[in-house]
Amino acid sequence: MNLKQHFKQNAAFYKDLWIIALPIALQQLVTSSLNMVDTLMVGKVGVDAVAAVGVSNQYYFLLNMVMFGIYSGGMVYFAQFWGKKEIRNIHRLLGFTLVLGIGLAAIFTGLALLIPEQIIRIFTQDVAVQELGAKYLRIACLSYPFMILSFGFSMGLRAVEKPKFSMIASIIALTLNTILNLILIFGLLGFPQLGVIGAAIATLVSRIVEFILVIGFAYLKTETMNPKLSVLLAFDRELINKLIVTSLPVVINECFWGLGTTAYMVIYGMINVESISIMNIVNSIFNIFFIAAIGVGNASTVMLGKKLGAGEKEKSYQDAILFLKVGIVLGIISGLMLVMCIPVMLQLYKDFEPSTLTLMSHVLIVFAVGLTFRFINIINIVGVFRAGGDTRYAMILELGVLWTVGVLGTFIAVKFFHAPLLIVAIIVQLEEAVKVFFGMFRVRSKKWINQLV
Structure with missing residues (x-):
């Protein structure tokens, strides 16, 4: 079959993929681009400032991973309920996940307000970084409740195939964040020069704006994601029990994946502060x-879950293989583009020492080589396995390889062999390659295919 025949035969698949994946990918592009700009602006303050914001955001990252686990577990059911057009059940499960999220956000915010220095000390022993990081965290943590609520409704919008609204909200909020960063970090337009404190204030304001926009779009622009409060709080014990059974492995997965990623940051810190910044x-x-x-992985969750909810098991398998083929092609293209763009990217940080820039370029090449593995893994673990309710295997695969090959391997390399950052980066990519090996066997076995609703 030539390419023309392939696209003609799978026209419906690619149309749905485009409609769902493109807004999510664009949202992620804006997020990543503006985050890079934020890092660049903070970098003008100094290497310690970059490290301070970075380690502070690792704490937020832990909360984000816990909530992504809860909401991803919900997405397993959201997507399959959407396939059966059971909107009320989507709203009821969304309400339960939102209540969990608000509770967790309150805990994380409270700890950050009470003991910010102790939290930052977990990630680095550098006194200057600890002081700057604590100042940033005290303000940025106030954004957590708004972020959690926005996140929940955004996941709901994706499940009912309305991702463009959360994309628009994120683009507006993140653009505002960048503008406020520019003004408050450097003291433009008559404002005082606040450095990392200005970055924290910008984060807080933009998260509040994003929350207002997401909720506004959900209730004013859709008929499927505008639940009444009474429905959100109408908890159904049977539904919640099903959600817990399926979601618990996802939550454990995301929590310990988040801890593993945080452990990487700690290990980078064991090398030196320069490694954290790089x-x-x-x-x-x-x-x-x-x-x-990100776009294809999230689209696979929605599209496969929808088909499984409608009872189309064989079609779900065929589409899963198509998703993986798309992932391989896009992974190779993205890796090549990253390598070609490295000289341009390094120009943005030309104030850094030449040795630092050289090391950064080498690490970027290693990460570019591993991009295809990362594409396959996000489609398998976040998309295919979770859409089919095979969350337990996804958890075992993700955490087993992460903690044995990745975290343990890098820790031993740094602690006992004093490995440089480049070697550590190679081990991190080796972790992804091992996950691909075992993940592909699972896909072919079809054991991941389950109709949950």
Whole structure:
């Protein structure tokens, strides 16, 4: 079959993929691009400032991973309920996840207000970074409740195939964040020069604006994601029990994946502060070239879940294979684009030492090589397995490889062999390759296919 015949035969698949994945990918592109700009602006304050914001955001990252686990578990049911057009059940489960989210946000915010220095000390022993990080965290943590509520409704909008509204809200909010960063970090337009405190204030304001926009779009622009409060709080024990059984492995997965990613940051800190700064920048750049994977991965959850909810099991398997083929092609293209753009990206940080820029370029090349593996894994773990309710295997695969090959491998390399950052980066990509090996066997077995509703 030639390409023309392939696209003609699978026209419906690619149309749905385009409609769902493109807004999510664009949202991720804006997020990653503006985050990189934020890192660049903070970098003008100094390397310590970049490290401070980076380690502070690792704390937020932990909360984000817990909530992504809860909402992703909900998406398993949201998508399959959407396939059966059971909107009320989507709203009831959304309400339960929102209540959990608000509770967790309150805990994380409270700890950040009470003991910010102790939290930052977990990630770095550098006194200057600890002081700056605590100042940033005290203000930025106030944005957590708004972020959690926005996140929940955004996931709901994706499940009912209305991702463009959360995309618009994020683009507006993140653009505002960048403008406020420019004004408050450097003291433009008559404002005082606030440095990392200005970055924290910009984050808080933009999160509040995003919350207002997402809720406004959900209630004013859709008929499927505008639940009444009475429905959101109409908890159904049977539904909640089903959600817990399926979602618990996802929550554990995301929590320990978040901890593992945070452990990487701690291990980078064991090398030196320069490594923390480099990896913050590398991750910001890498995320720009990972946007297609975010879009395709989220689209696979919705599209496969919808088909499974409608009872189309064989079609779900065929589409899963198509998703993986798309992921491989996009992964190779994205990796090549990243390599070609490295000289341009490094120009943005030309104030850094030449040795730092050289090391950064080498790490970026390693991450570019691993991009295809990352594409396949997000489609398998976040998309295929979760859409089919195979969350337990997804958890075992993700965490087993992350903590044995990735975290343990990098820790031993740094602690006992004093490995440089480049070697650590290679081990991180090796982790992704191992996950691909085991994940593909699971897809072919069809054991992930389950109709849950």
